[in-house]
Amino acid sequence: MRKLSSLVAAGLVLALAGVGTAQADAEPANQGQQQVVAPPRGKAAATANPLYRTGRLADSHCSPGSLPRGSTSAYKRFLQRVTNCLNSSWSSQFRKAGLSFSKPRLRIITKKVRTPCGPWSTGADGIYCSTDRTMYMLITRTQLRQPFALGITRLMAHEYGHHVQNVSGIWGYYWSARYSSGKSMQLQLSRRSELQAECFSSVFMSTIQDSLPVDQAEWDYTVDWFRKNGAKGWPQNDHGRGPTQAAWMKRGFGSGSPGSCNTWKVSSRYVS
Template identity: 50%
Template sequence: MLFALVTGLDAANASAPTAAPAADSPVPVTATPAAGAPATGTQAPPRGRAAATSNPLYRTSALPSVNCRAGGIRAGSAASYRIYVTKVVRCLNLGWKTQFRKTNMAFSQPRLRFSTVKVNTPCGRWPTSAGGMYCSSNRTIYIGISRAVLRNAHPATHAQFIAHEYGHHVQQLSGILTYYANSVWRARPAAKLAYSRRLELQADCLGSAFVRQISDTLPVDQAQWDAMVSWVAENGHKNWPKNDHGKGRSQAYWMERGFNAGSPSGCNTWTAPTGRLA
């Protein structure tokens, strides 16, 4: 996904967000294999609808509790932001590698690229409203660095954003993103939006499940988390007028599901009732 205006919580009042947690835009429709770290595992990911509705990841236990002391972010410092994001991605690599091992599906690390401008990618142009994105063609997470991003440097907010983008990589490795790409290829506009909401809300959930498992060491306390969820419920949809990411209340619901479960088991948006995906 992409992240629109990534800001954070007021350090002096962690219970009240001052701006949006990381948001994003739709994942470009691609399904080509790409590079990364050497793959592990022997079981191919499921194909077709089963990849989304009954994926082996849903039958796994909680993600491992990774020691993720990524440090802080100095407001206005691009260097400290790069260091922080890189450390969080390393934690994500460790956690999801272990989770994929439980399913015996292959795992490989995504690439990470920082940019101060909205570059063109193998998946197409970087959407205007987004501050970051995942491209499945080259399995790369693109992270934008701008003054708006660096102005509010609350670590927990950025961790949720990064974990969400990484959630799309998890969808790619597990066959879910391929199913999505094939499904929207000939779908009518309304159906495309519905598929997009299931994809994006699942990434919200997967990212939140990971954040739960690093909350003790990052750290993310309950007040911070509750403030983030409350802000998203009220504002999470405002960057996406086409409603391809779900209403704020839907985003908040799936964030809470993932955080409470700490596992992909709570993140099957593909069989959820439509009312939870509005």
Template identity: 50%
Template sequence: MTGVGAADAATPSTAGVAASASTASVTASATNSVSNSVSKQAPPRGRLAATASPLYRTGTLNASCAAGQIRAGSAASYRNFMTQVNRCLNLAWKTQFRKAKLPFAQPVLRFTTTKVGSPCGRWPSGAGGYYCSTNRTIYIGVFRDVLKNPFGPNHVQFMAHEYAHHVQQLGGIMSYYGQSTWRARTSTKLAFSRRIELQADCLGSAFLRQVADDVSLEQEQWDSMVEWTARNGHKTWPTNDHGKGPSQAYWMNRGFNSGSPSACNTWTASARSVA
């Protein structure tokens, strides 16, 4: 789930993939740091930022993640697990941005037990968390219903999806989205929202593929996740701003099967595949 703030569009707009979240009254933030590699270039602007991102040419994600386990009902173990996953994502995407010769900065990570607002607006309905582009913060809800599910790969996919919105922000894709949907008709806004959300599904799944062994994800379990999404993935989003269940499943599989951002260019895909 992503929020586009005033830095990217004249009015806030929301979209994104919700997973469930959890219970505890603690907030935490990851340090925001900028990579120091030499010869950086500004990210592409406008449509090219989305359709021809240098990130598509950076090869497979190089990722590993000893995140530990979540104990059912334990807010502390959930926060620890998600913090470790965020660190793994920082390392993986820092490498991809270096390959693309683009500047990189870590997002802020904030845990919350209430559905807090942000510079991007209210907590999106139905979401377990979201990303706000204005303050580059990932909000993760620590809610009671999430703590009932200790299956780590589900939560990795959720975190990696929200992190993918940060990748889109750094790569200029989020700015293109905001510029294109400002003052656009509703059908256009929804079409752009689906492309940005389905790309995040794909990028998140590419990361999950690379850490599958670390988080004990078996192929049959992945297949079950995809099948569930195909049947149910759209039910939280009645306006179809995230794509129908089969579309979500399609892009999840593309990312997982490739392990690379190259499979995740939703911006040049046919309208049918992002329906």
């Protein structure tokens, strides 16, 4: 496909810690009837999170418009609109779960920056930083020359998935478990986190397949690209093998539900 180079650029972007900035507005999860509860804590926050029982992700009817070549302003507008779509879908989902929700910040950059989470990750085009709850999205010259709407939307939805983990309490367990684990277990925990974020991303892509739209041939090609290349951008196995990444992408896209993305309760062989 002609979009391969853009897909590669957008593909090697799944950062672990998180780094980004538009003002994060607090949005209550209830509308006067449902009680809002604090994010759960401990292992159950990851293995039995209330989000898993909320059914199919709310459809934001996302239609961010065209993504023409060579226009930085159009690219920024596209990223902001996709973020608005993600805010709409996930805020509704948190409301159904009875969890409080806050939007992430969005910071669009044209060169790599140091974030509150540390230096920019090698090979990354986007990062979510939990310290300032910000998605940092890098617009590269390659992306401007060969924009790929599906690829950049999938990437944003992945980084947003880390924000979902953060504000839902999942990352509270993840980081505490990492702190007390050895190297091998740390890598496994990282894979559980990254594969869940990728599954969350695919859930979102499933709900907007008609309005973005998501061309089925392009999506199948994207999944196959990750199956073959998804692990190549990382020096250690902290994101999962390519076939494992592709499997969770298929799972999320096929179900459209966050409940299909519980990477914390499955056997280690499913997050290899």
